Amino acid sequence: GAVVSQHPSRVICKSGTSVKIECRSLDFQATTMFWYRQFPKQSLMLMATSNEGSKATYEQGVEKDKFLINHASLTLSTLTVTSAHPEDSSFYICSARDRQGGGSPLHFGNGTRLTVT
Amino acid sequence: QQPVQSPQAVILREGEDAVINCSSSKALYSVHWYRQKHGEAPVFLMILLKGGEQKGHDKISASFNEKKQQSSLYLTASQLSYSGTYFCGTGGNFGNEKLTFGTGTRLTIIP
Numbered sequence: 393g394a395v396v397s398q399h400p401s402r403v404i405c406k407s408g409t410s411v412k413i414e415c416r417s418l419d420f421q422a423t424t425m426f427w428y429r430q431f432p433k434q435s436l437m438l439m440a441t442s443n444e445g446s447k448a449t450y451e452q453g454v455e456k457d458k459f460l461i462n463h464a465s466l467t468l469s470t471l472t473v474t475s476a477h478p479e480d481s482s483f484y485i486c487s488a489r490d491r492q493g494g495g496s497p498l499h500f501g502n503g504t505r506l507t508v509t
Numbered sequence: 510q511q512p513v514q515s516p517q518a519v520i521l522r523e524g525e526d527a528v529i530n531c532s533s534s535k536a537l538y539s540v541h542w543y544r545q546k547h548g549e550a551p552v553f554l555m556i557l558l559k560g561g562e563q564k565g566h567d568k569i570s571a572s573f574n575e576k577k578q579q580s581s582l583y584l585t586a587s588q589l590s591y592s593g594t595y596f597c598g599t600g601g602n603f604g605n606e607k608l609t610f611g612t613g614t615r616l617t618i619i620p
Contacts, residue, residue, distance in 0.1 A: 435612055438607055495558050496556075498551075501550060503548075
């Protein structure tokens with residue numbers, strides 16, 4: 393149980409275009425999902441917390457107008473990278489808990505490798 | 510604040526033991542441990558919630574010190590499959606708190 397599905401796994405886009413990444417909880421409902429970004433050989437850095445039915449909470453330094461998050465249902469959150477630039481190339485990973493409480497683990501999607509040319 | 514892990518990297522021969530430390534400047538509510546292989550998503554290992562707690566399964570265990578500012582992950586009789594980058598994650602103990610990941614420790618096991 394507790395499967396998180398993320399698509400696409402890889403995407404290459406041209407500079408200036410937008411890319412949408414989907415994150416789905418397959419066998420549980422997730423009122424909250426977390427979006428992380430990871431640059432090569434670095435840690436996972438939280439970008440934003442996605443809340444079902446309300447606005448996402450962005451971490452300091454993350455541009456909300458550039459990284460659009462929509463959490464329209466209890467099983468789907470999307471991250472759209474708008475006007476992508478080469479410096480946005482990274483590994484984007486979503487995660488969610490299948491039950492409440494900080495004492496429960498995060499379940500991760502398989503990540504999306506974004507390359508902006 | 511991001512927890513600091515040490516060492517940054519370690520190379521072991523199969524069968525050797527390793528200790529990975531995760532330190533914070535402030536008391537933590539919880540510590541999570543994850544392992545990530547290259548190009549893959551992190552995989553959950555365990556959570557510690559109480560000061561002085563020790564937990565483990567198989568040959569991987571962890572501890573959380575009394576002041577709840579440091580946690581250590583112990584890998585005994587390492588196997589090739591243990592290779593990867595280990596991250597501690599710290600967060601709250603209620604609601605749906607976000608997790609802040611540590612700086613990471615790259616572990617390489619060689620035959």
